[in-house]
Amino acid sequence: MAYSEKVLDHYENPRNVGAFGKDEEGVATGMVGAPACGDVMKLQIKVGKDGVIEDAKFKTYGCGSAIASSSLVTEWVKGKTIDQALDIKNTQIAEELALPPVKIHCSILAEDAIKAAVADYRKKHQA
Amino acid sequence: MLKFPIYLDYSATTPVDPRVAAKMIPWLTEHFGNPASRSHAYGWEAEQAVEEAREQVAALVNADAKEIIWTSGATESNNLAIKGAAHFYQGKGKHVITVKTEHKAVLDTVRELEREGFEATYLDVQENGLIDLEVLKAAIRPDTILISVMFVNNEVGVVQPIAEIGELCREKGIIFHVDAAQATGKVDIDLEKLKVDLMSFSAHKTYGPKGVGALYVRRKPRVRLEAQMHGGGHERGLRSGTLATHQIVGMGEAFRLAREEMTEENARIRKLRDKLLNGLTDIEATFVNGDVEQRVPHNLNISFAYVEGESLIMAIKDIAVSSGSACTSASLEPSYVLRALGRNDELAHSSIRFSIGRFTTEEEVDFTIDLLHKKIGKLRELSPLWDMYKEGIDLDTVQWAAH
Numbered sequence: 001m002a003y004s005e006k007v008l009d010h011y012e013n014p015r016n017v018g019a020f021g022k023d024e025e026g027v028a029t030g031m032v033g034a035p036a037c038g039d040v041m042k043l044q045i046k047v048g049k050d051g052v053i054e055d056a057k058f059k060t061y062g063c064g065s066a067i068a069s070s071s072l073v074t075e076w077v078k079g080k081t082i083d084q085a086l087d088i089k090n091t092q093i094a095e096e097l098a099l100p101p102v103k104i105h106c107s108i109l110a111e112d113a114i115k116a117a118v119a120d121y122r123k124k125h126q127a
Numbered sequence: 128m129l130k131f132p133i134y135l136d137y138s139a140t141t142p143v144d145p146r147v148a149a150k151m152i153p154w155l156t157e158h159f160g161n162p163a164s165r166s167h168a169y170g171w172e173a174e175q176a177v178e179e180a181r182e183q184v185a186a187l188v189n190a191d192a193k194e195i196i197w198t199s200g201a202t203e204s205n206n207l208a209i210k211g212a213a214h215f216y217q218g219k220g221k222h223v224i225t226v227k228t229e230h231k232a233v234l235d236t237v238r239e240l241e242r243e244g245f246e247a248t249y250l251d252v253q254e255n256g257l258i259d260l261e262v263l264k265a266a267i268r269p270d271t272i273l274i275s276v277m278f279v280n281n282e283v284g285v286v287q288p289i290a291e292i293g294e295l296c297r298e299k300g301i302i303f304h305v306d307a308a309q310a311t312g313k314v315d316i317d318l319e320k321l322k323v324d325l326m327s328f329s330a331h332k333t334y335g336p337k338g339v340g341a342l343y344v345r346r347k348p349r350v351r352l353e354a355q356m357h358g359g360g361h362e363r364g365l366r367s368g369t370l371a372t373h374q375i376v377g378m379g380e381a382f383r384l385a386r387e388e389m390t391e392e393n394a395r396i397r398k399l400r401d402k403l404l405n406g407l408t409d410i411e412a413t414f415v416n417g418d419v420e421q422r423v424p425h426n427l428n429i430s431f432a433y434v435e436g437e438s439l440i441m442a443i444k445d446i447a448v449s450s451g452s453a454c455t456s457a458s459l460e461p462s463y464v465l466r467a468l469g470r471n472d473e474l475a476h477s478s479i480r481f482s483i484g485r486f487t488t489e490e491e492v493d494f495t496i497d498l499l500h501k502k503i504g505k506l507r508e509l510s511p512l513w514d515m516y517k518e519g520i521d522l523d524t525v526q527w528a529a530h
Contacts, residue, residue: 011441017509034527035473035512038435038461042511059511063437067509112528 003064004098010068015075018057020044026054028124030116033109039066043113045077045085047121053077053085058113065103069093069110082118132447133491137332137425137484138281138309139449143377144334144485150380151336154373162370163361173372180379184328184341187382188307188316193346196362197375200340201308202232204327205275207342207366208304209236211352212273212325213245216302220270226250226258226287227467229277233306237275254469255418256285263292273302278310278326282451282464282480283417284426286314293322302350308332308340312385313393313423318343324350330374334485335381339374342366392485397424399483399492406496410503412516416451416465416478427481430465430474431503433512439479442502446495451478473512473522 003011019042020027026047033040039062046055056074060067072093077085093099093107134142143151154176162177164170178192185192198204213223225237227249237247248266252258258276267274274296276287289305296303304325310316312333318326326343330336344350344365358367404427407413412432428451431439436450451462461475470478483492507513515522 011438014509019514031511032528035476035522036471036527038437038472038476040511040527059509059514061433061510061512062435064441066435067438 007068010071028121065106138482151377183379183383190318201329204342208325214353220272275304277306297322330378336377430478449480
């Protein structure tokens with residue numbers, strides 16, 4: 001698989017790998033994908049009192065472009081409000097990383113991970 | 128001094144042994160005659176070289192040279208054997224049996240027969256990759272005319288019970304074809320003892336050139352085939368086409384070397400493979416695919432749980448290996464062979480086939496073990512599945528959002 005420089009960079013030096021403590025204030029988690037499909041992404045966001053995403057972490061089981069897509073997303077969501085984060089589209093991710101057509105599903109999964117993390121945040125904080 | 132990437136994909140293809148290449152070259156430049164030319168010395172010497180090579184190929188498998196037909200490779204041999212026998216014997220019956228873990232050159236050929244109106248049974252294998260003889264017996268019908276089983280599986284390296292299947296076929300009067308592309312030089316093949324009617328060979332899996340192979344066609348009792356390639360009537364009418372003298376000479380020399388050196392070579396390779404096996408199964412949550420005992424000495428197929436195959440291949444780009452992962456294939460389906468062994472998709476995705484060979488050194492094996500330890504560790508740090516495994520969560524009980 002011939003990958004772009006950007007995919008290789010994120011793959012070699014993934015940003016924001018890790019996990020937050022489960023009970024940390026403002027932390028929400030989105031986990032998408034399935035082992036049988038060859039990729040699982042876990043995206044965690046830490047949202048401040050002002051509704052801005054202060055920090056993000058990920059762990060991904062998947063191919064190089066799945067790892068790169070999730071790594072990129074952790075960079076992009078930081079500093080955004082949760083509504084702004086939801087505006088990140090898979091096409092932007094695919095374009096930024098110059099994903100080959102057979103890897104577009106990785107960018108879709110990354111977008112889904114953001115949605116899942118935001119949904120988890122809203123569920124926890126709606127009360 | 129290590130040369131990168133380290134080649135550990137000898138089951139895909141082997142380099143041409145320099146001794147083989149040296150033998151081939153004069154047959155391209157000086158001795159270029161057509162072996163079918165009967166009217167001059169150029170033709171005679173080429174024919175002599177082709178016949179010498181035929182003896183060398185026959186000698187490795189203890190057959191008669193007259194039973195060897197030159198082809199372009201094992202794919203063509205499989206096509207000629209399966210279609211040729213099915214077409215010739217279709218008056219006797221229309222049923223063919225093969226195995227789910229066969230190479231595509233066999234499976235797709237049998238599929239083609241189905242399109243022509245034949246019926247086919249694709250046998251399941253056991254978890255160790257071997258076929259169960261009782262399952263085979265149960266699949267045989269009165270109208271079964273052909274059974275095709277590979278000698279050595281290309282992905283997991285298991286050795287099927289060819290001798291026993293041969294007895295069964297002979298007893299029932301069924302033609303038995305064996306794809307031996309992965310077996311030559313790895314396991315002893317004695318066609319005087321084995322009751323095999325047709326056997327396919329490839330040169331490039333045994334340190335010969337690509338583009339040449341052979342089909343063994345038994346003479347006693349005689350096995351008949353319908354030709355698939357028509358033309359000048361070469362190879363007793365079974366396979367027309369001008370013989371590629373240099374390729375054939377290369378295959379002959381490669382098989383001669385295999386016969387002379389295989390005992391010693393396999394002992395050395397087995398030691399290296401076992402070192403690799405021990406060094407890698409040291410890593411937590413690894414699974415060897417395929418039977419460990421009934422296996423060729425140079426193959427090791429391992430699944431590294433909670434690590435995805437393509438990212439693993441990227442991480443270990445200093446070594447050249449194959450993966451059972453969907454992501455490395457055009458089809459996006461994980462290895463059908465590992466699926467047939469009952470491996471779930473996740474383990475099929477994270478499998479790596481290491482195949483070592485004549486030019487593999489101990490230093491290369493040591494490097495590989497060390498590299499895998501480092502990279503598996505790194506990828507598992509990245510893997511949410513690894514965390515869950517460490518927390519004691521059974522991944523099979525998790526409701527995944529499949530996509």
